[in-house]
Amino acid sequence: MGSNSRESLLRWSYISTLSTASLQLIAATVITRFLKPSDYGLAAMAMVCSNLASYFTQLGMDRAIIQRPDLTEGNIQAALTASLATGLVGFTGLAAASHGLALYFREPRLPGIIIAFGLNLLFQSFAMIAGGLLRRELQIRKLAICDIAAYLLSTFGLGLPLAMKGYGVWALVASNVSQTLFAAIGYYIARRHSVRLTFVRENFRDITGFGAKVSVTTMVEALSGSADTLVLGRLVSPQVLGLYNRSLTLSMQPIYALSTGLSRVFHPSIARAAERTLAECRSMLQSSEQQLMGVILPVCIGAAVAAPTLIPAIFGRQWAGSIPVYQALCIDAALDASFHLPTIQLEVLSRFRAKLIVQVLYGMVLAASAVVAAPRGIVMVAYVFVVLQFLRTLWLHWLSARSLGTSLFKLLNSWVPGALCGAIVGGVVYTLQTSISRFRPDTPLLFRLLLLIFAGLAVGTLLYRMFFYDSMFQPWASVFGGVRGRTAVVQIQEEVGVA
Incomplete structure (x- = not known):
């Protein structure tokens, strides 16, 4: 092929x-x-x-x-x-x-x-x-x-x-x-x-x-991931839960699309790579996560900053109360997506027990935290979830790094391009949004949102083209823009003969 x-x-x-x-x-x-x-x-x-x-x-x-x-x-x-x-x-x-x-x-x-x-x-x-x-x-x-x-x-x-x-x-x-x-x-x-x-x-x-091993770990992951809705559904009204749910869905949808798009190819490919050496798995995971987080972090940071424009433009001004919830959940979405690839890798290497322990503890603490934080408002609940998600992310990455014979620092080092790009994109979006509100407050919301999206996309693309051409720009351009180059997944497929 x-x-x-x-x-x-x-x-x-x-x-x-x-x-x-x-x-x-x-x-x-x-x-x-x-x-x-x-x-x-x-x-x-x-x-x-x-x-x-x-x-x-x-x-x-x-x-x-x-x-x-x-x-x-x-x-x-x-x-x-x-x-x-x-x-x-x-x-x-x-x-x-x-x-x-x-x-x-x-x-x-x-x-x-x-x-x-x-x-x-x-x-x-x-x-x-x-x-x-x-x-x-x-x-x-x-x-x-x-x-x-x-x-x-x-x-x-x-x-x-x-x-x-x-x-x-x-x-x-x-x-x-x-x-x-x-x-x-x-x-x-x-x-x-x-x-x-x-x-x-x-x-x-x-x-x-x-399949049974996968089912048990997936079941625990589902319980831990659903603890917020299970607890909030009992403690708050359907209307408040609806505000939370819409914010969660809007923050997760684009991130889920990005992570799923890569994991669909990553899972069968790394399963074949694991039949050979850990070195191939490690190389594939690091490169794939760098490319994934290189997109997800700028998207999440940019969306969180643009929330005062984004929420009213998409849902209507009556949903403005969900803006701070959405901003917190954007951070949560980035952290959630960050460990999808490491958990697939742990699953491929049959490290089910380690995943199970993390997910059980996370679910228990999440449910308890939701009960404690709910009386203080849905915004407080969202930020508590962010802290817990951060701790779970670090733990799962540490398990992944140990199983591959590398360090947590080396694995998380793949986030650097995305973090830098996200900080710059967030700054540009904030400056542009503030300027529009101050000097052109009558600008239609939809036009504002499109302008913010275009500015963030242009800045991110330019940054990667200038400073991370080989590691970020060329791999993504090879998928969407026709530029010759190989993504991490394609590289491993060539090595193991999957394609």
């Missing part, structure tokens, strides 16, 4: 994730104006229940499919059988627990919403088999097309029309659940596989063993 074809893996991965993130931003700008914060608060409560049920019941079959060196037809059938069985168990259990969960959240409207979100468990259990096969085979272009089509159909075909007609929270339910269904259908069309169930023990032996 030629160099351009290798680079197209990341290009298509980012086309998918960034296109979806852009569409989500457009949808948020429109749909939010037809819904109330309480609608998002109710959806957040129900969605966290559905997500936790999914993590409790799914056995990580998609990751097991990616990880297994020699995958047989029997393994695929076993993965499908286990996935469908646990998905059905999860849906049934969630439906049975819906009234109890509504009592916990003190919200009588929840049972029906929880059951509707629970349909995701059934659709996901089928989607993860074809999705895992597509990722294993690095069919990123097909994944991208399926993801974009699913989002367009669900959000603009169902969610937006229902929101405009006044269906409130049910517009969010329809959009979310139908997206999973459309993606499942698209994945299967793109990568057909046997739908025959099997009960032959040999087919389950290896694939469910790895």
Whole structure:
């Protein structure tokens, strides 16, 4: 496979994730104006229940499919059988627990919403088999097309029309659940596989063993990551939770798109690299994290500084109360994205126990901190979460560095270009935003936001081109701009023969 074809893996991965993130931003700008914060608060409560049920019941079959060196037809059938069985168990259990969960959240409207979100468990259990096969085979272009089509159909075909007609929270339910269904259908069309169930023990032996380990650690990660919504959903009103949820979603969406775009290729590639030497894993992780954080840190810092313009421009002036929450959660989003690649690397090397300990402690402290901080306001809760996220990030990076035979300092040194760029971009955005407010206060909000985005993008690109050409500008330009060069993922793929 030629160099351009290798680079197209990341290009298509980012086309998918960034296109979806852009569409989500457009949808948020429109749909939010037809819904109330309480609608998002109710959806957040129900969605966290559905997500936790999914993590409790799914056995990580998609990751097991990616990880297994020699995958047989029997393994695929076993993965499908286990996935469908646990998905059905999860849906049934969630439906049975819906009234109890509504009592916990003190919200009588929840049972029906929880059951509707629970349909995701059934659709996901089928989607993860074809999705895992597509990722294993690095069919990123097909994944991208399926993801974009699913989002367009669900959000603009169902969610937006229902929101405009006044269906409130049910517009969010329809959009979310139908997206999973459309993606499942698209994945299967793109990568057909046997739908025959099997009960032959040999087919389950290896694939469910790895999947179970992944499931346990993912379940704990989900619990720790959902502790804020679980606690706040009981302590605050749906409206306050809705403000928090919208701020969290807006801060996480672009960051999730950036990290997912790279991890889709990073995971199968480092899994093959790990079969050879730790040196290859270390080189790949350091280079990939440098490129990832080189984008994420400037984006998060710039967005936090631009929040007084960004929030009213996207959600409307009635959401101005969420500005300080959003600013804190931008920092939280950057820290959250920073350890995605190290945790994948720990998973590939089967360091599950270390990850498990970190996530359990983080979840326990997060829940306790939310209870203590909630009476002092949602802003205080957000900043407490930032501190805890910082500590978790350092711990996971230390574990990753130790497993690869390097130091924490060397691993975090890959953040330097992004930190420098973020500081400069933040300063430019602050100066420009302040100047516009002082000298041209009548400038339309949307025009202000576009001006800030363009200025931040131009400054960041110029900085990397002048001072970090080989390590930052050329790798990203090779993916999006056609400049010859190799990303860290492409480099490792060439060395291990994945591509």
